[in-house]
Amino acid sequence: MDPERFKDLLKPVETKIIMLVLDGLGGIQKKPGGLTELEAARTPHMDRLAAEGTCGLHCPVGAGITPGSGPSHLALFGYDPLRYQVGRGVLSALGIDFDLKKGDVAARGNFCTLDEKGRVKDRRAGRISTGKNRELCRILKDIKLPDCQLFVETVKEHRFLLVLRGKDLGGSISDTDPQGIGREPIPIEPRDQKSIKAAVLVSEFLKQARKHLIDKYPANMVLLRGFSQLPDWPSLEELFLLRAAAVAAYPMYRGVSKLVGMDVLETGDTLEEQIRTVEDHWENHDFFYLHFKPIDSAGEDGDFERKTALIQDVDRFIPRLLKLKPDVLIVTGDHSTPSSLKSHSWHPVPALLWTANCRIDPVREFGERACMAGGLGVGFPAVHLIPMALAHARRLDKYGA
Amino acid sequence: MDPERFKDLLKPVETKIIMLVLDGLGGIQKKPGGLTELEAARTPHMDRLAAEGTCGLHCPVGAGITPGSGPSHLALFGYDPLRYQVGRGVLSALGIDFDLKKGDVAARGNFCTLDEKGRVKDRRAGRISTGKNRELCRILKDIKLPDCQLFVETVKEHRFLLVLRGKDLGGSISDTDPQGIGREPIPIEPRDQKSIKAAVLVSEFLKQARKHLIDKYPANMVLLRGFSQLPDWPSLEELFLLRAAAVAAYPMYRGVSKLVGMDVLETGDTLEEQIRTVEDHWENHDFFYLHFKPIDSAGEDGDFERKTALIQDVDRFIPRLLKLKPDVLIVTGDHSTPSSLKSHSWHPVPALLWTANCRIDPVREFGERACMAGGLGVGFPAVHLIPMALAHARRLDKYGA
Numbered sequence: 186m187d188p189e190r191f192k193d194l195l196k197p198v199e200t201k202i203i204m205l206v207l208d209g210l211g212g213i214q215k216k217p218g219g220l221t222e223l224e225a226a227r228t229p230h231m232d233r234l235a236a237e238g239t240c241g242l243h244c245p246v247g248a249g250i251t252p253g254s255g256p257s258h259l260a261l262f263g264y265d266p267l268r269y270q271v272g273r274g275v276l277s278a279l280g281i282d283f284d285l286k287k288g289d290v291a292a293r294g295n296f297c298t299l300d301e302k303g304r305v306k307d308r309r310a311g312r313i314s315t316g317k318n319r320e321l322c323r324i325l326k327d328i329k330l331p332d333c334q335l336f337v338e339t340v341k342e343h344r345f346l347l348v349l350r351g352k353d354l355g356g357s358i359s360d361t362d363p364q365g366i367g368r369e370p371i372p373i374e375p376r377d378q379k380s381i382k383a384a385v386l387v388s389e390f391l392k393q394a395r396k397h398l399i400d401k402y403p404a405n406m407v408l409l410r411g412f413s414q415l416p417d418w419p420s421l422e423e424l425f426l427l428r429a430a431a432v433a434a435y436p437m438y439r440g441v442s443k444l445v446g447m448d449v450l451e452t453g454d455t456l457e458e459q460i461r462t463v464e465d466h467w468e469n470h471d472f473f474y475l476h477f478k479p480i481d482s483a484g485e486d487g488d489f490e491r492k493t494a495l496i497q498d499v500d501r502f503i504p505r506l507l508k509l510k511p512d513v514l515i516v517t518g519d520h521s522t523p524s525s526l527k528s529h530s531w532h533p534v535p536a537l538l539w540t541a542n543c544r545i546d547p548v549r550e551f552g553e554r555a556c557m558a559g560g561l562g563v564g565f566p567a568v569h570l571i572p573m574a575l576a577h578a579r580r581l582d583k584y585g586a
Numbered sequence: 587m588d589p590e591r592f593k594d595l596l597k598p599v600e601t602k603i604i605m606l607v608l609d610g611l612g613g614i615q616k617k618p619g620g621l622t623e624l625e626a627a628r629t630p631h632m633d634r635l636a637a638e639g640t641c642g643l644h645c646p647v648g649a650g651i652t653p654g655s656g657p658s659h660l661a662l663f664g665y666d667p668l669r670y671q672v673g674r675g676v677l678s679a680l681g682i683d684f685d686l687k688k689g690d691v692a693a694r695g696n697f698c699t700l701d702e703k704g705r706v707k708d709r710r711a712g713r714i715s716t717g718k719n720r721e722l723c724r725i726l727k728d729i730k731l732p733d734c735q736l737f738v739e740t741v742k743e744h745r746f747l748l749v750l751r752g753k754d755l756g757g758s759i760s761d762t763d764p765q766g767i768g769r770e771p772i773p774i775e776p777r778d779q780k781s782i783k784a785a786v787l788v789s790e791f792l793k794q795a796r797k798h799l800i801d802k803y804p805a806n807m808v809l810l811r812g813f814s815q816l817p818d819w820p821s822l823e824e825l826f827l828l829r830a831a832a833v834a835a836y837p838m839y840r841g842v843s844k845l846v847g848m849d850v851l852e853t854g855d856t857l858e859e860q861i862r863t864v865e866d867h868w869e870n871h872d873f874f875y876l877h878f879k880p881i882d883s884a885g886e887d888g889d890f891e892r893k894t895a896l897i898q899d900v901d902r903f904i905p906r907l908l909k910l911k912p913d914v915l916i917v918t919g920d921h922s923t924p925s926s927l928k929s930h931s932w933h934p935v936p937a938l939l940w941t942a943n944c945r946i947d948p949v950r951e952f953g954e955r956a957c958m959a960g961g962l963g964v965g966f967p968a969v970h971l972i973p974m975a976l977a978h979a980r981r982l983d984k985y986g987a
Contacts, residue, residue: 186648186668194651237618241964542926544614544622544933547955560934560955562964565649572650576932583930584647585654585667586677 186572188263188424191581195426200512200578202427202472203463204570206261207499208254209481210518211242211534211553215489215525222489222524223535224552226496230503231516231551234539238514240548241561242533243570245520251531255279257519258441262474263425263571264418271444272356272413277346279440283338285348285415290356290383293411294337294345296321296404297370305366309343310404318345321404328393330386347409349387355380358387360410370408387412420446421472425575430466432459433476442474456498460505467509472574475506481529484522492524512578514539515570516551533564540577587973589664589825592982596827601913601979603828603873604864605971607662608900609655610882611919612643612935612954616890616926623890623925624936625953627897631904632917632952635940641949642962643934644971646921652932656680658920659842663875664826664972665819672845673757673814678747680841684739686749686816691757691784694812695738695746697722697805698771706767710744711805719746722805729794731787748810750788756781759788761811771809788813821847822873826976831867833860834877843875857899861906868910873975876907882930885923893925913979915940916971917952934965941978 212221244250245257246266255276256266274291277283285291296318298307313321318339325337333351340346357376363369373391375384387409398405421429423446431442431449439449448470452462456477463473477499483492506514517536520529535556537548546560557563561573575581613622646658647667656677657667675692678684686692697719699708714722719740726738734752741747758777764770774792776785788810799806822830824847832843832850840850849871853863857878864874878900884893907915918937921930936957938949947961958964962974976982 186651190668542614542924542931544612544954545618546958558958560643560958560964565965569649572648573932574650576650576652581650581652581932583652583654585657585672586674586681 189419191425191572191575194582194584196580196582197426198578198580200471200580201467201509202513202515202574202578203475203506203509203511204261204473204515204517204574205475205506206258206477207480207496207516207518208476208478209484209520209522209529210496211521211523211530211532212484212492213521213523213525213530213532221553222484222492223496224554225489226493226500228496228500228551230500231537232549234503234514234516235537235551235555236549237545238537238539239543239546239561240535240537240551240556240559241565242553242556242563243517243536243561243567244533244564245567248564249531251529252520253529254437254519255441257567258438259445260567261517261519261570262421262445263568264445265568269416269418271416273411274346274356274413275415276437277340277344277411278348279443280437281338281340281346282436282439283336283346283348286350287415288350288354289414290349290354290358291413292347292387292409294347295362295408296343296345297406297408298403299406304369305363305408307403308362308366308408312342313404315339315341317404318342321398321401324397325394328390328397330389333386335390343404347390349383351386354383356383356412356414358384358412360412361391362408362410370406416444418444422446425571426580427472428470429472429474430470431474431476432462433474434459435476435478438476438478447474456502460502463506464509481522484524485527487524487527489524512540513574515574517570534567536561536570538573538577543577590820592826592973592976595983595985597981597983598827599979599981601872601981602868602910603914603916603975603979604876604907604910604912605662605874605916605918605975606876606907607659607878608881608897608917608919609877609879610885610921610923610930611897612922612924612931612933613885613893614922614924614926614931614933622954623885623893624897625955626890627894627901629897629901629952631901632938633950635904635915635917636938636952636956637950638946639938639940640944640947640962641936641938641952641957641960642966643954643957643960643964644918644937644962644968645934645965646968649965650932652930653921654930655838655920656842658968659839660846661968662918662920662971663822663846664969665846666969670817670819672817674812675747675757675814676816677838677841678741678745678812679749680844681838682739682741682747683837683840684737684747684749687751688816689751689755690815691750691755691759692814693748693788693810695748696763696809697744697746698807698809699804700807705770706764706809708804709763709767709809713743714805716740716742718805719743722799722802725798726795726808729791729798731790734787736791744805748791750784752787754780755784757784757813757815759785759813761813762792763809763811771807817845819845823847826972827981828873829871830873830875831871832875832877833863834875835860836877836879839877839879848875857903861903864907865910882923885925886928888925888928890925913941914975916975918971935968937962937971939974939978944978
């Protein structure tokens with residue numbers, strides 16, 4: 186159901202929901218007869234929740250689609266990621282905690298190598314070091330543009346963030362990245378009337394950048410793509426009457442939380458600190474999004490054992506969350522990151538919903554295959570989790586008489 | 587698939603479908619390790635159907651959505667309840683068997699209490715008795731409106747039905763109910779040109795109603811909402827080539843059946859009488875909707891044992907239905923009404939489809955957890971039941987070559 190349609194059903198009650206997101210939770214077996222990382226992990230507390238709750242496997246974006254962290258989190262927050270789209274520029278800004286303002290125009294930048302004829306020879310300039318990147322960004326920051334503040338911020342290796350801040354700037358601008366080698370960068374084009382001014386400024390930036398970088402081989406030019414501006418989306422409070430808080434150590438996840446109007450709480454790097462943050466703010470919010478990143482990183486590194494051990498680490502903290510007496514506790518991932526694939530994947534993601542009033546299903550442990558027999562179903566859309574949480578938290582009125 | 591798209595596939599064959607709807611069938615366990623009402627019930631006949639058929643759990647409206655009886659039944663009949671919406675006024679009329687005509691404007695009314703400043707003090711006038719309601723409706727019925735017939739009919743406690751019958755009346759009129767206390771009733775506003783005349787008449791009704799009720803504290807005024815007119819929907823015959831009959835003891839369900847063009851058959855209050863009605867009319871229709879209400883009422887009363895016993899009562903009548911040799915028999919509910927919640931709920935609803943040509947799944951008994959392993963899936967949309975029934979009744983041609 187369109188989230189806008191929940192408005193008429195929402196009840197302002199004092200119930201609490203925790204959504205614990207283990208980044209990249211889902212996995213696959215290394216070989217037939219084997220276990221997934223979650224299945225291999227000893228998780229007595231999550232198993233108890235699974236046995237007392239209802240389980241399933243969600244599909245973040247669509248069948249066969251491997252989601253990035255932005256879309257997969259939007260889905261967990263109840264925002265259809267095919268409808269609510271964020272540009273790459275904005276995502277880059279969120280990923281480095283850059284304080285993007287309404288009206289700023291952001292783009293994802295790559296340092297690249299042009300050959301002597303001005304054609305792209307390497308779209309990533311040989312993946313220069315992050316240190317080198319910082320050095321080059323310092324040079325580009327000095328470029329002056331009329332009536333406009335310029336930010337050039339290092340992301341990592343060859344990647345940087347470009348932000349223009351000024352009056353009346355539109356973000357509908359074409360990419361310069363030709364997405365292949367042997368071709369020249371594509372000249373900037375505004376896609377609407379509102380974006381002409383920004384397009385002119387970006388063209389001027391590119392002209393000057395080329396001058397400054399001409400002798401910096403291999404990073405002798407930049408490519409820009411994903412021009413975008415902060416979207417103007419309804420907040421979780423507007424859509425679902427949830428005063429929501431985000432507890433996340435990584436900038437990207439704090440950023441996506443801000444996009445949907447969450448209060449981003451100051452917290453530490455460890456799960457211990459993050460759970461203390463939830464405890465300290467328990468009275469002030471209805472919905473807590475608690476994000477744990479290292480499981481995904483272990484999957485990306487192809488480290489089955491570390492991923493398993495990290496899942497076990499999280500499990501030990503479940504009793505602390507239960508002590509808060511949440512009305513609804515959801516434990517899931519934003520996507521799968523099987524260590525044998527060393528990357529995000531399209532595989533449905535284990536999810537458990539624990540509440541006093543759920544229909545208890547036959548699932549007795551929290552694992553991919555166990556969840557296939559669960560009451561939430563296999564491959565249910567991740568955007569259903571928030572409506573389900575609202576229902577079990579008794580926050581929704583009847584639809585129709 | 588959009589129901590309009592079935593038209594090209596429909597075949598006029600002589601097969602029979604029965605849809606037995608046990609109102610509020612779905613339940614939940616009272617505690618971990620327990621059984622649901624349906625699981626606790628001894629249902630040898632339904633268990634046999636489950637073993638020979640295919641089962642699942644349907645979702646009437648959407649994930650997390652608790653449906654009212656109107657939307658949930660429309661879904662069972664193949665009408666997407668988010669697209670086919672009925673106003674509260676029309677539903678109130680259906681619920682008391684009021685013979686609403688095309689063009690009538692119906693509204694749901696509440697007797698309410700206004701304070702000395704004319705602000706709403708109690709939206710339900712202290713839930714006056716139904717007897718008192720009848721007395722007040724008799725007074726309001728005497729109000730005269732120009733060129734227009736007025737009906738004021740008791741529903742229950744503080745609730746009544748208002749109907750205006752006249753020429754060229756539009757039903758797009760705003761509510762007067764401020765949906766909270768401490769505020770004055772909202773003046774009537776037409777929402778389109780066509781509804782100006784009716785809005786003027788309703789305003790006049792309200793003025794006179796206030797005069798008649800001023801000394802009837804606590805019921806010293808009325809609030810109106812859900813102004814609506816009979817919708818002009820395609821019938822089950824137009825959409826699915828089904829000559830459909832409704833066998834239901836309660837007005838609400840007969841009313842919804844009429845909205846989708848069913849013939850509403852005269853019947854009695856007991857299941858015995860209702861099944862005899864199906865038997866008597868077996869030759870004249872393709873589709874029989876047979877509705878049994880008391881299971882929902884037991885759930886609403888929080889009476890687990892009575893709900894269980896009533897399910898068992900229905901089970902005993904299954905052989906009578908099978909003797910008719912239906913090509914397709916569906917047994918399901920319109921929504922869940924767990925006795926521990928004493929209300930409709932959002933939990934998916936057990937469904938079984940019994941036919942000669944279904945794919946038999948591993949389910950061996952009819953119960954919520956058993957159905958989770960079924961061939962219809964978990965949380966499948968209730969609107970899929972009619973297409974599934976048509977297919978298994980061999981009423982659908984191939985789509986495409």
